[in-house]
Amino acid sequence: MSPSNRLKYDPNPNFGHVSKLDKALAVVGYAVVTVQVVFFFLARIIYWLPTSIIRQGSTRGTQAFTSHRYGDRLAAFPEVIDRPEFSGIWVTKPGFTRASKPRDADVVLIYVHGGGYVTGLPEQYVCMLLRMAERIEAKGQKVAIFALRYSLAPERRFPTQLLQAAACWDYVVGEMGVQPTRVALMGDSAGASIILSMLAHMSHPLVGVERVKRPAKPGRGLFLISPWVNPVDETGYDDKPGMDVVNVATLRAWAVAAATGVEDDDVARYLEFTGPRDDWHDILPAYTWVSAGGNERFLRNITRFVDAARKAGKRVDYQVRKGEVHVWQFMECVVDGDKAMGQEFGTFEDDLLAGTDGLAKAILDAQRSK
Numbered sequence: 001m002s003p004s005n006r007l008k009y010d011p012n013p014n015f016g017h018v019s020k021l022d023k024a025l026a027v028v029g030y031a032v033v034t035v036q037v038v039f040f041f042l043a044r045i046i047y048w049l050p051t052s053i054i055r056q057g058s059t060r061g062t063q064a065f066t067s068h069r070y071g072d073r074l075a076a077f078p079e080v081i082d083r084p085e086f087s088g089i090w091v092t093k094p095g096f097t098r099a100s101k102p103r104d105a106d107v108v109l110i111y112v113h114g115g116g117y118v119t120g121l122p123e124q125y126v127c128m129l130l131r132m133a134e135r136i137e138a139k140g141q142k143v144a145i146f147a148l149r150y151s152l153a154p155e156r157r158f159p160t161q162l163l164q165a166a167a168c169w170d171y172v173v174g175e176m177g178v179q180p181t182r183v184a185l186m187g188d189s190a191g192a193s194i195i196l197s198m199l200a201h202m203s204h205p206l207v208g209v210e211r212v213k214r215p216a217k218p219g220r221g222l223f224l225i226s227p228w229v230n231p232v233d234e235t236g237y238d239d240k241p242g243m244d245v246v247n248v249a250t251l252r253a254w255a256v257a258a259a260t261g262v263e264d265d266d267v268a269r270y271l272e273f274t275g276p277r278d279d280w281h282d283i284l285p286a287y288t289w290v291s292a293g294g295n296e297r298f299l300r301n302i303t304r305f306v307d308a309a310r311k312a313g314k315r316v317d318y319q320v321r322k323g324e325v326h327v328w329q330f331m332e333c334v335v336d337g338d339k340a341m342g343q344e345f346g347t348f349e350d351d352l353l354a355g356t357d358g359l360a361k362a363i364l365d366a367q368r369s370k
Contacts, residue, residue, distance in 0.1 A: 007082045011151035011164065014052070055119045055152075061126035061333075067341035070096075070130055078126070085167040087149040089122055091129045094142035102144040103177040107136065107184055107220045107363060110172060111147045112165060114189025114327060116250070117231070117258035118154070122147030127337040128330055128356050135360035138346065141367075146172060150194065154257040158197075159209055161258075162270065165198040170213045181219030184363055188327045189298075190258075192227030196283070197270045203282035206270055217285040221366040223359065224290045226298055226327045229273040229305040231255045232262070236274065236301040243295040244325045251297075274304040280312035288316045289362045293324035317362075321355070329355030 065074045076098040078089035091111075094100040102108050111129060113120045129145050136143045150164045172178050187195045199222075202215040230236065232255050237248050259271060277283075288309065292302045299320070306318045321328060332355045333340075340353050348357065 007080070007087055009082050009084045009087060011087055011149060011156070014155065051118055051154075061337070062123045064126045064130050064337070064341050069341045069343055069345050073345065074130070078123075081146075081171070083167075083171075086164040086171065088168060089147050089149070091122075091126060091145040091147055092133045093144045095137070096133070100144075101176075102146070102172070103179070103182075104142065105144040105178075105182065106141040107143050107367070108172060108176075108178045108182055109143065109145045109184045109186055109220075109363070110168060110218075111145060112150070112185075112187035112191035112194050113147065114187070114191045114226075114228070114330075115152070116228075116254035117158075117161065117190045117193075118152055118254050120152070120190075122149050125330065125333075127333045127341065128353075128359075131333070131340065131353050131356045132360040132363070134345070135348070135357055136363060139364055141364065144178075148191075153254070154260075157257075158259050158262055158271070159201075159206060159266075161194045162197045162201055162206070163209060165194050166201060166210070166212045169198065173214045173216065179219070180214075180216035183218040184220035184223060184366075185218045186223040186225070186359070187227070188225035188330060189228050190231070190254075192224040193229065193231055193271070193273075195222070195224070196227070196229070196273050199283045199285075200270050200279070203279060204269065206266060219285070220363065221287040221289060222285050223362060224288070225329060225359070226292055226296060227273075227290065227302060227305065228298060230301050231271055232259050232267050233272060233274070236304065237297045238300050240295055240297055244293070244297050245331075246297045246326050248297065274301050274308065276308055277312070280309050280314055284309055284314045284316075286315065287366050288314060289366060290316060290318045291329070291359075291362075292318075292320050293326055293328045294320050294322040295324060296326040296328075298326060319358075324355075329359055332356065 064070055065077050073096040078091055079098055081088050093102055094105045113122050113125055125147060129147065133143045133145055148165060148168045150161045173180050173183060185195050202212045205211045234252060290302060290306055292299050306316050309316045325331060332353055336352055
């Protein structure tokens with residue numbers, strides 16, 4: 001049973017339930033496809049798999065809390081926050097101590113996971129997030145990380161996820177007393193989309209949706225990993241067959257699951273971020289960092305987003321990693337996370353989880369460049 005199934009206010013109560021029919025379909029799907037790399041394998045069959053099977057992604061990331069590397073420091077984590085308006089986990093707090101206060105951190109990172117709006121759990125990112133925290137603390141910066149658990153589509157459609165992200169923001173800067181100047185926002189893929197939607201809602205509230213109680217810009221920056229900047233627009237996807245985990249048919253299906261019924265005007269303002277807008281200055285903070293893989297289907301649209309923001313006068317640093325796929329930093333953790341978790345705390349090999357180390361460096365560099 002996944003951690004989310006133990007929540008009183010579980011945003012995804014069906015996560016982890018698989019019918020016998022879905023299991024049978026999955027067996028057939030796995031049987032007819034053979035590839036060598038796990039994410040290429042998924043790219044070939046993911047469209048045909050039932051959603052319940054896709055949602056069976058491992059939650060073994062939580063084992064990082066009791067791993068050789070972190071067990072002595074983080075056995076008391078994760079700290080679960082379980083409320084009707086949002087759920088999530090404190091992955092770590094300053095000094096890797098549960099009793100410490102997030103408001104005492106130099107940087108409080110709010111992380112929103114990806115998964116096409118239809119799958120994913122924050123627990124899957126624990127290895128990546130802890131590695132980032134370790135790198136940041138090693139440079140003398142105290143860090144706290146909160147990872148949002150949001151409701152998935154099609155059970156809950158947009159703007160539910162926007163509302164939950166906004167409630168999370170209000171919790172961190174309100175109840176937890178964290179100054180917005182110390183907050184950094186980070187998300188991958190659909191999680192990055194949710195963050196952009198929330199920032200757009202902060203500046204221009206969506207009609208009929210509760211306003212953010214404490215609107216402000218994240219003073220430590222916005223960090224977008226392979227962002228899905230146009231979920232409902234089918235144009236602009238690069239044709240990269242056999243090179244990326246994402247395929248166009250799956251993207252179309254997931255977009256329908258997430259955004260069916262959303263008005264066109266709302267789509268343009270709260271879900272479409274690849275073209276010229278008159279409110280870039282209101283949406284983006286002083287500093288935005290964007291990452292993409294050179295072989296990912298989103299590359300063209302991510303570049304369009306970056307170009308549009310820069311033309312509006314916003315500061316955006318953009319890094320494209322040649323030969324890499326969608327959310328390649330997380331993929332590194334999937335492949336090499338166990339090795340890293342078996343090492344001593346404070347041990348860093350140059351080529352091991354280099355993508356995650358790059359994320360930590362981006363946060364640190366953003367602060368130094370002010």
